[in-house]
């Protein structure tokens with residue numbers, strides 16, 4: 001009986017791992033971060049997320065691994081009485097079999113406490129409502145440079 005329970009436990013664990021990898025494989029991320037201006041310490045990053053799964057994904061937050069004192073906030077841009085303002089977002093939904101594209105003047109990642117130089121890579125950890133996290137690395141470019149689709153890394 002003990003052996004059977006152990007086997008069932010293994011089966012359950014394997015199933016969970018498979019589900020997790022399938023979910024992660026269903027999500028592709030590309031993006032770019034902007035070089036910080038001298039003395040600024042603030043910047044923005046723009047991600048393009050594609051979800052090929054049959055269920056939507058909820059992105060809760062983005063962390064900056066290895067950067068002490070730095071943070072990333074989900075922001076959107078709204079026009080309020082002719083004034084352009086940024087508003088924090090509690091979460092982002094990547095639709096089932098769909099895309100979510102961040103862009104200047106729209107949804108973006110606001111980066112605080114960072115110093116970024118063009119040519120560097122910025123590591124981001126995307127944390128989802130289902131508890132999964134996805135580590136990606138995006139290139140740092142000067143403002144106005146186009147996102148580079150080739151430089152996407154995904155870690156399990």
Ligand SMILES: [Cu+2]
Nearest residue numbers: 075086108110
């Ligand atoms: Cu912002």
